[in-house]
Amino acid sequence: AHSYTKYNTWAQIQSWIASISTSNKDLISKEVIGNTYEGRPMTLLKLGRKSSFAKPAIFMDCGIHAREWISPAFCQWFVKEALSTFGSNAQMTSLLNQMDVYVLPVFNIDGYEYTHTNNRMWRKTRSRKSGTSCVGADPNRNFDAGWCTLGASSNPCSDTFCGYSPESEIEVKNVANFIRRNKAVIKAYLTVHSYSQLLLFPYSYSYNLAAHHSELLKVAEGASAALRSLYGTRYTSGPGATTIYPAAGGSDDWAYDLGVKYSYTFELRDTGRYGFLLPESQIKPTCEETMLAVKYIAAYVQKNL
Ligand SMILES: Nc1ncc(C[C@H](C[SeH])C(=O)O)cc1Cl
Ligand SMILES: [Zn+2]
Ligand SMILES: [Zn+2]
Ligand SMILES: [Zn+2]
Ligand SMILES: [Zn+2]
Numbered sequence: 001a002h003s004y005t006k007y008n009t010w011a012q013i014q015s016w017i018a019s020i021s022t023s024n025k026d027l028i029s030k031e032v033i034g035n036t037y038e039g040r041p042m043t044l045l046k047l048g049r050k051s052s053f054a055k056p057a058i059f060m061d062c063g064i065h066a067r068e069w070i071s072p073a074f075c076q077w078f079v080k081e082a083l084s085t086f087g088s089n090a091q092m093t094s095l096l097n098q099m100d101v102y103v104l105p106v107f108n109i110d111g112y113e114y115t116h117t118n119n120r121m122w123r124k125t126r127s128r129k130s131g132t133s134c135v136g137a138d139p140n141r142n143f144d145a146g147w148c149t150l151g152a153s154s155n156p157c158s159d160t161f162c163g164y165s166p167e168s169e170i171e172v173k174n175v176a177n178f179i180r181r182n183k184a185v186i187k188a189y190l191t192v193h194s195y196s197q198l199l200l201f202p203y204s205y206s207y208n209l210a211a212h213h214s215e216l217l218k219v220a221e222g223a224s225a226a227l228r229s230l231y232g233t234r235y236t237s238g239p240g241a242t243t244i245y246p247a248a249g250g251s252d253d254w255a256y257d258l259g260v261k262y263s264y265t266f267e268l269r270d271t272g273r274y275g276f277l278l279p280e281s282q283i284k285p286t287c288e289e290t291m292l293a294v295k296y297i298a299a300y301v302q303k304n305l
C-alpha cells in the first residue's frame with residue numbers, strides 16, 4: 001500500500017492521486033495534462049482554496065529524472081503536509097488562501113516505472129525512434145533553452161541526449177504547454193532532483209548572470225538556511241553553470257526566460273554516500289527539511305506578489 005515513507009511504485013502513486021485528489025473538494029483537484037510516451041496519464045494536482053478568480057500560482061514538478069526517487073517522494077510529502085496543516089499552520093493557510101500550488105508528482109512516469117522494473121539507474125524518458133536501438137532522451141536537456149548547445153549530447157545513446165528537437169519528448173511538451181498556457185499566473189517554478197544538496201537557479205546554459213541574479217541568490221540562501229535549521233543539512237546555492245555544471249535545455253532556465261522569475265532546481269540529499277539510492281529511512285528527514293526551504297521560497301513569492 002502507499003506510504004509517505006517508502007518509495008512508491010507508479011501504481012501506488014496513481015491510486016494515491018485518485019484518493020487524495022477527492023479527499024478535500026475545497027483544497028485539491030486534479031487534471032491530466034497529457035500522456036507519456038507509453039500512455040501513462042501525467043496527472044497534475046492543484047492545491048489551493050477554491051476561487052472563481054484565477055489566483056497567482058507556484059508550479060512544482062518532481063521526477064524529471066527516473067532514478068531520483070527521493071524527488072517524487074518529496075512531491076507526495078508536500079501534498080500531504082499542505083492538506084494536513086492547512087488551517088493549523090498560519091503560513092500554509094495563508095499560502096493556499098492566496099495562491100494555487102500546482103504539483104506534478106511524477107514528470108517522467110515511464111522512466112520511473114522502468115527503474116522499478118528493469119534498471120534502477122535509468123535517467124531518461126522511454127521514447128523510441130527508428131534508426132537507433134537506444135531509448136529515451138534527457139527531459140532536462142529537451143526544453144527550448146539554449147537547446148543542445150552545451151552540457152548535452154546529440155547521441156541518442158547518451159544519458160544527456162537532448163532529443164531530436166526542443167520539446168521532442170511528449171512529457172516535456174505537455175508540461176511546457178501547461179506552463180505557457182498559465183504563464184500569466186505562474187510566479188514561481190520549482191523542479192526537484194537529486195542528489196548533491198544544491199539549490200540552483202538560472203542560468204545553466206550560460207555563465208552570464210540572470211537579470212535577477214542577486215534576488216534569486218538572496219532567496220536561495222534564505223531557503224538553504226531554513227533547510228539547515230532542522231537537521232544541519234548543508235546546501236550550496238548558486239547559478240547552475242558554476243554551481244553544478246554548464247548545461248542547456250533545462251526546465252528552470254526555460255521557465256525563467258518565459259518570465260517565471262523565481263525559478264529553482266533542488267538537488268536533494270545526499271552528497272554521494274548513497275546517491276540516487278537514498279535509504280527509505282532518510283525520506284522523512286529529507287522531506288521535512290525540504291518543506292522548510294520550499295515554504296521559505298513560497299512565503300517570499302507571496303510577499304512579492
Ligand atoms: N538547467 C539545469 N538546471 C539544473 C541541472 C542539474 C540537473 C541535475 Se540531475 C541535471 O543534470 O539535469 C541541469 C540543467 Cl540543464
Ligand atoms: Zn519498487
Ligand atoms: Zn535530475
Ligand atoms: Zn541530480
Ligand atoms: Zn528583481
Ligand SMILES: [Zn+2]
Pocket residue numbers: 081288
Ligand atoms: Zn511535517
